[in-house]
Amino acid sequence: MRSKALITAGAVAGLVxxxxxxxxxxxxxxxxxxxxxxxxxxxxxxxxxxxxxxVVMPRVYYSSPDATVGWKARWHISSLAPTMSLVxxxxxxxxxxxxxxxxxxxxxxKEQTLAKLPDSGCETFGGPSTxxxxxxxxxxxxxxxxxxxxxxxSDFNFNGGAFVGNVVLPLSxxxxxSVARSQDGSGTAPESAGQxxxxxxxxxxxxxxxxxxxxxxxxxxxxxGNYLFCW
Numbered sequence: 001m002r003s004k005a006l007i008t009a010g011a012v013a014g015l016v017x018x019x020x021x022x023x024x025x026x027x028x029x030x031x032x033x034x035x036x037x038x039x040x041x042x043x044x045x046x047x048x049x050x051x052x053x054x055v056v057m058p059r060v061y062y063s064s065p066d067a068t069v070g071w072k073a074r075w076h077i078s079s080l081a082p083t084m085s086l087v088x089x090x091x092x093x094x095x096x097x098x099x100x101x102x103x104x105x106x107x108x109x110k111e112q113t114l115a116k117l118p119d120s121g122c123e124t125f126g127g128p129s130t131x132x133x134x135x136x137x138x139x140x141x142x143x144x145x146x147x148x149x150x151x152x153x154s155d156f157n158f159n160g161g162a163f164v165g166n167v168v169l170p171l172s173x174x175x176x177x178s179v180a181r182s183q184d185g186s187g188t189a190p191e192s193a194g195q196x197x198x199x200x201x202x203x204x205x206x207x208x209x210x211x212x213x214x215x216x217x218x219x220x221x222x223x224x225g226n227y228l229f230c231w
Contacts, residue, residue, distance in 0.1 A: 035121045039189060043131050043180035050135045050173030053165055054142040055083055058228075059220035060162035062154035071159060076230045078218050082210040086137045089206055093199065094130040103127035106192055127195030133203035135170075135177040140207030141214075142166035148215035174200070 058073040104113045108122035116123050146166035150158060178200060182193045222230035 035190060039180045043177050043190070046173045046177035046180060047131050047135045050170045050177065051138040053169045053173070054138045054145075055079070057142070057162075057165040059145070059149055059215075059218075060154075060159050060165075061149050061220040062157040062159070063221075072221065073228070074220055074222055074230050075228060076218060076220075078230070079214065082141060082214040085210055086134065086141065086207060090130060090134045090137065090203075093128055093133050097128065098125040098130075101125065101127065103195060103198075105195075106189055126191040127198050128202065129178075129181055129191045129196045129199030131177050131181050132174075132191075132196045132199035133206075135174040136200040136203040137207030137210075139167075139170040139174045140204040140209075141211035142170045142207075144208045144211030145215045148212065149220055152216075153220050 058075045059079075060071060060073050063069055063072050102110055102113075103125055104110050105122055105124070105126035108120075108126075112120065112122045113125055143166065146162055149162065150156065178196050180189075181191045182189050182196045
């Protein structure tokens, strides 16, 4: 009887010790970082508007005197080339580049991010900002295409619609996206201002280079007939 009592007491003591140890372990886990879902939604909408506008915007140019003079608009299937290139580079930023830099989001630690605690608000690294990279990349591409179409193919003739579609809307969307990703210093924003800038600057440069290369290699005119869509 005495042996059984000792065994039982030992088991109870072990159980109490285990529970206390687990409680201490849980207490050491950093608290969940509260993120504002409204700012996340705003940044997603801004990203979609900026990138989508540049993708669906036609090439607008002033027709040369040897054809029917006037403004023309042409949609080119070849525009998928710079678009998919920007998407591919953005995926590299969101994966390998972020994981190599290991810049945690606001309110997170590097160790917590590597642990990928579910619903912690710290499942992924924050910088460079993927949203900023993609949105400012679209702005850079749109600006480059507008400048080439205006200066090279339209003989400096300015078109307000092309300016709004390629520059004003993407630029406005990029600003909204950037502000939404780092709206204040309370720790509820997805990323810090530095992480947003680290994504925006190279994104704009990459987008501008892609836009320049595409618009110089692909004339806005279809080159045959009077079709609206060019292959």
